Amino acid sequence: MAIVGLWDWLADSLRFYRQHFTQLALMVLPFAVPFAALQSQYVQNPSEPSTANYWMFVIIGLLMQPVYQGAIILYMRAQFKQQPWSIARCFQASLSIWPLLFTVVAICFALVMLGLSFFVLPGIVIASRLLVADLHCVLNKNNPVEAISASWRQTEAYKWPLLAGVIVVAGVTMIPVWAVHHWLLDNNANGIWVFANRVFGQVLEAFFLVFAYRAYSAMNASAE
Numbered sequence: 001m002a003i004v005g006l007w008d009w010l011a012d013s014l015r016f017y018r019q020h021f022t023q024l025a026l027m028v029l030p031f032a033v034p035f036a037a038l039q040s041q042y043v044q045n046p047s048e049p050s051t052a053n054y055w056m057f058v059i060i061g062l063l064m065q066p067v068y069q070g071a072i073i074l075y076m077r078a079q080f081k082q083q084p085w086s087i088a089r090c091f092q093a094s095l096s097i098w099p100l101l102f103t104v105v106a107i108c109f110a111l112v113m114l115g116l117s118f119f120v121l122p123g124i125v126i127a128s129r130l131l132v133a134d135l136h137c138v139l140n141k142n143n144p145v146e147a148i149s150a151s152w153r154q155t156e157a158y159k160w161p162l163l164a165g166v167i168v169v170a171g172v173t174m175i176p177v178w179a180v181h182h183w184l185l186d187n188n189a190n191g192i193w194v195f196a197n198r199v200f201g202q203v204l205e206a207f208f209l210v211f212a213y214r215a216y217s218a219m220n221a222s223a224e
Contacts, residue, residue, distance in 0.1 A: 006161040009218060010168060013211040020079070024206045026087055027071050031064045032202035040195040062109060066101035070094030072206060073138045076213045097137070103144040104137045124170075128162040129155045132216040134209075154219055162215060169211050177201035 017024065039057055071090040078085040085093075094101075108130045116123030133151035136142045142150060155162055177197060184194050 005218070006165050009165065009211065009214045013207065013214045016076075016079075016214070017207050017210045020075075023075065023087060024072060024210075025203050027068050027075065027090070028203050028206055029199070031068050032199045035060065035064060036195050036198035036202065039198055040191055062106050063102065066098050066105050067091070067094055069105070069134060069209060070097055070101050070138050072209050073135055073213065076210065077139060080217070094138075097141070100141075100144060100147075101134060101137050104133050104147050107144055107148060108133055124166060125159075125163060128166040129159060131155060131162060131166065131212045132219075135213060135216045154216075154223075158215070158219060165211060165215065169208055173204045173207050174201070177204060 035057075038060070068091075071087070071094040074090045074093050075085060075087070078090070108127075111130065112123045112127045114123070115126040130148060130151050132154060133147045136150045136154075137144065137147040140147075140150070177200065180197050181194065181201075183189075184197060
């Protein structure tokens with residue numbers, strides 16, 4: 001696949017994200033707002049950060065993520081099939097597959113973090129190869145091992161464009177939010193701005209899932 005095809009994927013993903021921003025935000029915000037409040041110590045106010053708090057946030061995030069992530073995937077499928085589902089229906093269906101998707105999300109997170117511990121790049125490569133594991137789980141009802149294996153196989157022929165895509169998407173979603181977060185902390189900004197930045201970051205990360213779905217659809221179409 002040529003890099004020019006990657007730019008088409010990114011452009012299509014951006015178009016969908018902009019057109020459906022309200023619906024995507026409505027699926028993310030019920031989880032992003034309380035989670036960001038907890039992180040920003042609006043709910044809990046420990047005297048100082050600790051490793052225990054860090055892992056508590058990681059576990060809570062992993063428990064919540066499959067709920068809205070599954071709903072977003074099902075919402076996108078319904079839109080592309082021109083058979084729109086309500087947000088409530090998307091969440092209802094997502095909850096029914098939560099155990100499988102949670103396992104996929106948790107394993108992928110562990111693998112990416114392990115890769116990131118080896119000079120960062122291996123983690124980004126792993127993330128690009130596992131990009132569509134969640135979609136295989138939700139759309140094809142694959143068990144975690146099958147979903148991860150299917151993602152690894154399917155992305156083999158597209159590994160370099162996907163790696164570039166993951167870097168670009170991270171560069172315009174995660175890195176700016178991370179940079180603003182640290183700027184706010186360094187300048188002792190009001191906590192509400194830290195909170196708002198975290199919530200915005202969660203909504204922005206939904207673009208990653210939109211890009212994953214676009215790549216998944218294109219790879220499936222090429223295989224037919």
